[in-house]
Amino acid sequence: MRFDVFTIFPGIFAGPLNESILKRAQEQGLVSIHLHNIRDWATDRHRSVDDEPYGGGPGMVMMAPPIVHAVEAILGPELEQTPVILLTPSGEVFNQDIARELAQYPRLALICGRYEGIDDRVRVILRARELSIGDYVLTGGELAAAVIIDVVSRLVPGVIDPESLAEESHTSGLLEYPQYTRPPVFRGLGVPDILLSGNHARIAEWRRQQALCRTRARRPDLLARAQLTEKDRRLLEG
Ligand code: 6GU
Numbered sequence: 115m116r117f118d119v120f121t122i123f124p125g126i127f128a129g130p131l132n133e134s135i136l137k138r139a140q141e142q143g144l145v146s147i148h149l150h151n152i153r154d155w156a157t158d159r160h161r162s163v164d165d166e167p168y169g170g171g172p173g174m175v176m177m178a179p180p181i182v183h184a185v186e187a188i189l190g191p192e193l194e195q196t197p198v199i200l201l202t203p204s205g206e207v208f209n210q211d212i213a214r215e216l217a218q219y220p221r222l223a224l225i226c227g228r229y230e231g232i233d234d235r236v237r238v239i240l241r242a243r244e245l246s247i248g249d250y251v252l253t254g255g256e257l258a259a260a261v262i263i264d265v266v267s268r269l270v271p272g273v274i275d276p277e278s279l280a281e282e283s284h285t286s287g288l289l290e291y292p293q294y295t296r297p298p299v300f301r302g303l304g305v306p307d308i309l310l311s312g313n314h315a316r317i318a319e320w321r322r323q324q325a326l327c328r329t330r331a332r333r334p335d336l337l338a339r340a341q342l343t344e345k346d347r348r349l350l351e352g
Contacts, residue, residue: 115217115270117147117263120184121226122163124149126256131263139273147263150188155180164229173230181236185223198223198242199262200232201255205244208262212245216262217269224262226255287340289329291321323349 119127127149132140139145153161157179164174189196197219206212216222225232225242237244247258268274282290294305308320326346329336342350 115145115219115267116221117145117266118150118185118188118221118223119147119226119259119263120150120152120181120188120224121256121259122152122228123226123254123256124151126254127260130260135274136264136267139267139270142272144270144272145263145267148188150184152176152180152184155184155187167230171230175230176228176232176236178233178235178239181225181232182239185225185240189221189223192221193223193240195219196221196223198225198240199259200225200227200237200240200242200244201246201258201262202227202231202244203246203251204231205246207249208245208247208258208265210265213262213265213269217266222266224255224259226259228254287329287336287338288325289333289336291324291328322346326350 121127127147131137131147136145140147152163156163162177163180164176167173167175185198186193197216199216199222201224223240225236225240236242245258245262247261252258269279294309298305298310306320308316311317326337326342326349329340330350337350340346
């Protein structure tokens, strides 16, 4: 999977994507991340990439020509088959379903918005899909792009152990059950006896109950999409 990121602050991406699992995925050639500075496509002597909004109002708007020229120059004829994503708090909210959809492509282009927004002609000309990562406001789309790269990369075959993928919440529709490891007692707190029992059927049943109760308490909206058995329903009702 190749990511092409268009930004005026490429330095933001130096840290978070170059450690741990994503570092190894890049070393193995499973994922590559290419950063492009939009300012390299500015044409005036100040290398401007923003200007005042037509119609007035506060702040600055990112200009269309440098962004469109940058994306066309880097993607070339592949632009046709490549999803172009524009990161903005007014986009559709990104989730695991969208991640799975994006992970089917060999290449993605991500445009990071700054200032008060991006000239809307960028969205129209590049047929871009606008995405947000949640209901809060970041100073720019860079961290949102990094989140999307992280989430999509771990769905690329070979990046993580397939068993970790299958069990996780947001796929099953349930939150994770609580986990414990050594030491057996810490600050006077033990570990649930059942986990030390060696009875794998009862452990699986306990974990299922924990996941169901946690999901009901914290994310009842997720329960609606979960695959619930009759036994699950009895537990939630009783
Ligand atoms: Cl994509 N951009 C900004 N600036 N803020 C956000 C966001 C994106 N997603 C959530 N908040």
